[in-house]
Amino acid sequence: MMTVNNSFQEEAKPILTVNKFKFITWLFIITIVMLFASQTSAYLVRRAEGNWIEFAVPTIFYWSTGVLLISSVMMFLAQRFARNDDFSKLRLAISMAFAFGIAFLCMQYFGWQELQSEGVYLKGNPSGSFLYVLTGLHAFHLITGLVVLLFALNAAFKMKIHSKSLVQIEVCSTYWHFLDLLWVYLFVFLIYFR
Numbered sequence: 189m190m191t192v193n194n195s196f197q198e199e200a201k202p203i204l205t206v207n208k209f210k211f212i213t214w215l216f217i218i219t220i221v222m223l224f225a226s227q228t229s230a231y232l233v234r235r236a237e238g239n240w241i242e243f244a245v246p247t248i249f250y251w252s253t254g255v256l257l258i259s260s261v262m263m264f265l266a267q268r269f270a271r272n273d274d275f276s277k278l279r280l281a282i283s284m285a286f287a288f289g290i291a292f293l294c295m296q297y298f299g300w301q302e303l304q305s306e307g308v309y310l311k312g313n314p315s316g317s318f319l320y321v322l323t324g325l326h327a328f329h330l331i332t333g334l335v336v337l338l339f340a341l342n343a344a345f346k347m348k349i350h351s352k353s354l355v356q357i358e359v360c361s362t363y364w365h366f367l368d369l370l371w372v373y374l375f376v377f378l379i380y381f382r
Contacts, residue, residue, distance in 0.1 A: 213359045217351075220329060224370065227325065228377055231318045235381060241313040242382050248301040252295035253375050258285075259288030262343050262370040263361045266340075270349050270357045278349065281342045283332075285364065293375050296327050315382075322374055326367070333367045379382050 234240075266281035300320065303309075308316040340360040343349050349357045 192270075206356055209355055209359050210362070213363055215365070219291075220294045220366075220370070221230075223325070224322070224374070227318075227322055227327045227376075231322070231377075232381065234318070235316050239313070240315050243303075243306060243308050243315065245319075245378050245382070246299035248295050248302065249375060249378075252292050252299065253372065255288050255295060256292045256368050256371050259285045259374060260365055261290065262288060263364045267354075267357050267361045270344075270354055271351050273351050275347065275350075276345065279341065282337060282344055282360075286334060286337045286341065289337065291332060293327055293334075296323060301322075319378060322378065326371055326374055329370070333338055333364050336363055 191280045262281045262285035265287060266278055269275075269278040269281055298359065300323070303316065303319070308319070310317055336361060340356055343356050
């Protein structure tokens with residue numbers, strides 16, 4: 189009679205999984221990075237060709253950068269409040285991030301009006317066109333971020349975001365911080381390469 193030695197049985201290895209919403213968010217972020225990398229590269233190539241009018245970036249863009257950074261701090265706090273199940277502060281922090289995001293968009297609009305009063309338009313010199321395209325693309329993506337914030341705020345009011353359910357606030361926070369960092373990059377780029 190033959191006995192089987194069970195000491196060589198393979199143990200099942202744990203399967204590494206990634207949350208599908210986090211994965212989709214990172215794919216979306218990568219595509220946005222590629223979009224803006226292509227646009228800023230095109231900006232540099234076109235600038236080197238000449239026929240480029242220099243103009244000052246509107247002062248309100250400096251202020252709007254601060255406003256967007258404050259909104260990012262609010263999202264950081266929102267995530268912390270979610271981990272601690274502090275629901276009233278969570279809702280307040282998401283609301284504040286949303287309000288600062290709206291304020292940023294309004295300030296961008298006023299910046300565009302300031303540019304137009306100085307004779308810098310979407311059509312005309314490529315320097316102005318690129319500024320409108322870059323800031324307009326960012327504004328569009330920021331609007332998508334505001335929609336994500338609204339979904340998170342709705343979930344916070346329904347108590348669906350808490351210490352045992354953090355995926356939605358993590359996805360929201362990741363996307364929002366990315367948009368804030370993207371603006372800082374664009375702002376520094378536009379100041380440095382005028």
